[in-house]
Amino acid sequence: MTRTIALALSAALLAAAGSAQNVDPAASVPATAVPETVAGSVGAPPSVQTFDQPAPGARSPRNASYDIDVRLDHAARTLRGRETLRWRNISSRPAAELQFHLYWNAWRNRDSTWMRERRFVTGYTPPRDDAWGSIDVDAIRLHRADGTVTDLTDQIRFVAPDDGNAADRTVMTVPSPVSIAPNGTAEIEIEWRARIPRPFARTGYIDDYYFIAQWFPKIGVLEDGGWNTHQFHAVSEFYSDFGVYDVAITVPRDFVVGASGREIGRAENGDGTMTARYHAEDIHDFAWTASPRFIDVRRTFQHPALNRVEMRLLLQPEHAGQEDRHFDAAAATLRYFGEWFGPYPYDYLTIVDPAFQSGSGGMEYPTLITAGTRWIAPRAIAVPQSVTIHEAAHQWWYGVVATNEFEAAWMDEGLTMFGEPRITEEMDQANRLAIRFFGGFLPWVIDDIALRRETNGNRLPTYRLAAEADAPATATFRYWPASATPISYDKTALWMHTLERHLGWPVVQQILSTYFERWKFRHPQPAHLFAIANEVTGSDFSWFFDQVHGGSNTFDYAVQELVSERTGEDPYVTTVVVQRLGEGTFPVDVVTTFEDGRQVREHWDGRDRRVMYVYERPARALTAQVDPRRVLLLDVNYTNNTRTLAPRAGEASLKWSLKWMGWLQDLMLTYAFFV
Numbered sequence: 313m314t315r316t317i318a319l320a321l322s323a324a325l326l327a328a329a330g331s332a333q334n335v336d337p338a339a340s341v342p343a344t345a346v347p348e349t350v351a352g353s354v355g356a357p358p359s360v361q362t363f364d365q366p367a368p369g370a371r372s373p374r375n376a377s378y379d380i381d382v383r384l385d386h387a388a389r390t391l392r393g394r395e396t397l398r399w400r401n402i403s404s405r406p407a408a409e410l411q412f413h414l415y416w417n418a419w420r421n422r423d424s425t426w427m428r429e430r431r432f433v434t435g436y437t438p439p440r441d442d443a444w445g446s447i448d449v450d451a452i453r454l455h456r457a458d459g460t461v462t463d464l465t466d467q468i469r470f471v472a473p474d475d476g477n478a479a480d481r482t483v484m485t486v487p488s489p490v491s492i493a494p495n496g497t498a499e500i501e502i503e504w505r506a507r508i509p510r511p512f513a514r515t516g517y518i519d520d521y522y523f524i525a526q527w528f529p530k531i532g533v534l535e536d537g538g539w540n541t542h543q544f545h546a547v548s549e550f551y552s553d554f555g556v557y558d559v560a561i562t563v564p565r566d567f568v569v570g571a572s573g574r575e576i577g578r579a580e581n582g583d584g585t586m587t588a589r590y591h592a593e594d595i596h597d598f599a600w601t602a603s604p605r606f607i608d609v610r611r612t613f614q615h616p617a618l619n620r621v622e623m624r625l626l627l628q629p630e631h632a633g634q635e636d637r638h639f640d641a642a643a644a645t646l647r648y649f650g651e652w653f654g655p656y657p658y659d660y661l662t663i664v665d666p667a668f669q670s671g672s673g674g675m676e677y678p679t680l681i682t683a684g685t686r687w688i689a690p691r692a693i694a695v696p697q698s699v700t701i702h703e704a705a706h707q708w709w710y711g712v713v714a715t716n717e718f719e720a721a722w723m724d725e726g727l728t729m730f731g732e733p734r735i736t737e738e739m740d741q742a743n744r745l746a747i748r749f750f751g752g753f754l755p756w757v758i759d760d761i762a763l764r765r766e767t768n769g770n771r772l773p774t775y776r777l778a779a780e781a782d783a784p785a786t787a788t789f790r791y792w793p794a795s796a797t798p799i800s801y802d803k804t805a806l807w808m809h810t811l812e813r814h815l816g817w818p819v820v821q822q823i824l825s826t827y828f829e830r831w832k833f834r835h836p837q838p839a840h841l842f843a844i845a846n847e848v849t850g851s852d853f854s855w856f857f858d859q860v861h862g863g864s865n866t867f868d869y870a871v872q873e874l875v876s877e878r879t880g881e882d883p884y885v886t887t888v889v890v891q892r893l894g895e896g897t898f899p900v901d902v903v904t905t906f907e908d909g910r911q912v913r914e915h916w917d918g919r920d921r922r923v924m925y926v927y928e929r930p931a932r933a934l935t936a937q938v939d940p941r942r943v944l945l946l947d948v949n950y951t952n953n954t955r956t957l958a959p960r961a962g963e964a965s966l967k968w969s970l971k972w973m974g975w976l977q978d979l980m981l982t983y984a985f986f987v
């Protein structure tokens with residue numbers, strides 16, 4: 313509850329800061345809203361949580377590192393695990409308790425918060441009786457630096473910080489026997505058992521395929537404002553600190569295992585099982601998969617200026633032959649995101665092709681992604697590529713720049729959505745001439761970003777319906793469930809593309825590469841991204857961010873009137889009235905085209921409700937358009953952006969141009985339908 317208020321407050325203060333000249337808006341954000349304190353002057357990088365380098369070469373604070381031993385019981389569909397967590401308090405407050413996520417308890421009963429919220433999502437079907445999952449901690453012990461060990465097992469409590477739901481067991485807390493001071497450390501040993509669900513939220517088993525995510529007791533994030541350990545919600549994802557993971561996974565001997573990180577050893581145990589060991593550094597989550605049916609393929613990504621990356625693909629046997637689609641898409645993402653925003657900082661990436669109906673496709677974890685493929689994937693359907701690109705792109709916005717997905721899901725989903733079509737565009741460049749000269753579909757043009765997404769078959773054009781549902785500054789887990797996707801994904805992509813059309817790609821690229829460089833291996837808040845946009849552009853865009861992030865106002869500009877008349881042989885008097893129908897404001901161009909082919913372009917600041925332009929010209933007006941370049945992709949109704957005059961009786965000379973205008977208008981109506 314307090315966090316929601318804090319975020320709303322930061323947006324309000326951002327607005328206040330926007331009215332002063334030469335003020336870095338982030339400087340006005342209170343420390344309670346933005347735990348990582350922000351430096352004061354424009355141009356100075358915001359300071360971050362301090363930490364002592366725990367190891368040479370550490371790129372992240374490494375304050376939540378895990379050694380985990382886990383054993384899969386294939387027959388019983390259970391996991392048994394033991395972990396040692398080395399945790400360091402990187403906040404400025406002492407820790408009197410320790411909070412942990414136990415995500416699988418979201419599927420423990422019908423009244424968990426996840427299940428309650430899920431009922432409001434369209435298409436929800438109740439789970440089968442054998443589908444439930446759960447996690448139980450059998451023991452938790454705290455080891456202190458002086459060698460003291462305290463058993464905390466009988467002090468385990470469940471809390472529900474978001475909604476007080478007593479039936480929710482997704483957040484566990486234990487008191488610390490001594491308060492852990494800032495920069496103090498603790499070693500926590502946990503033993504647990506878990507029942508593996510049939511797939512829920514991209515986790516679980518189907519036949520002999522396992523996808524195991526959010527599976528171990530995982531410590532929350534202690535911030536200056538207290539523990540940030542949200543319950544598992546139906547519409548938001550995760551948030552955690554960085555660390556080093558050493559994970560030993562024991563499965564039946566004939567299973568192929570894939571996981572975050574790199575495999576560093578494999579041994580047969582002589583009891584029908586084998587153990588695969590994985591190691592990963594500077595990541596904040598760890599997922600794994602196991603199945604005897606995977607085809608294991610590897611390729612190397614190489615680039616003159618970027619790290620070598622060993623790409624591993626675990627492919628379903630029925631998809632043999634589709635290796636290129638996945639590798640090409642992953643390599644394109646590593647290349648273009650690497651060139652545009654900064655290099656992928658790991659030297660391994662695993663792509664998992666999920667089993668049919670496993671529900672585990674299309675998800676990102678650090679250094680491991682799940683793709684999506686249909687049974688029959690004709691070349692013209694780009695689904696496997698686009699899913700692979702999307703999830704690989706998340707390695708930048710989520711994996712490395714680790715935002716809080718519970719509270720600001722748009723920061724990973726929206727930025728990922730925004731970048732994804734540009735990669736597709738680059739990949740298509742190579743085929744463009746072939747497409748043009750040898751038929752096939754028309755290549756997309758960069759302007760049609762919104763249209764492209766819808767025709768690509770992945771999502772419905774729901775942004776317009778959800779435009780007023782939630783303000784992105786509201787914590788994501790508090791969104792109305794049905795609005796989470798259109799707000800986090802579509803609205804963010806649309807306002808990012810609007811910004812790109814307004815400022816140009818080189819500027820937006822510089823904003824995002826600066827953001828990546830400054831916030832990699834950290835947890836930025838929205839205000840940090842906005843501050844970088846202001847810094848890079850040298851101007852204050854608070855007016856824009858306040859509207860698209862802080863509010864839920866819609867944008868709609870329209871041509872209200874177009875009249876063009878004359879008396880006798882006098883020049884034509886043309887009157888154009890342009891209207892702002894939405895509450896949102898944005899500068900737009902107004903273009904009037906005359907019969908002699910001439911055009912007049914006005915730059916309207918878009919603030920008043922109405923503006924009138926009057927022209928005296930020898931030619932009659934044909935058409936008036938507001939925002940003809942379609943800069944403002946957030947405009948919820950594009951059909952009203954153009955008005956065309958009816959032809960005058962008996963004027964054959966106009967036929968051709970009117971026909972052309974009619975075609976143009978049809979095209980725009982079609983386009984607007986999709987947007």
Ligand SMILES: [Zn+2]
Nearest residue numbers: 702706725728
């Ligand atoms: Zn995503």
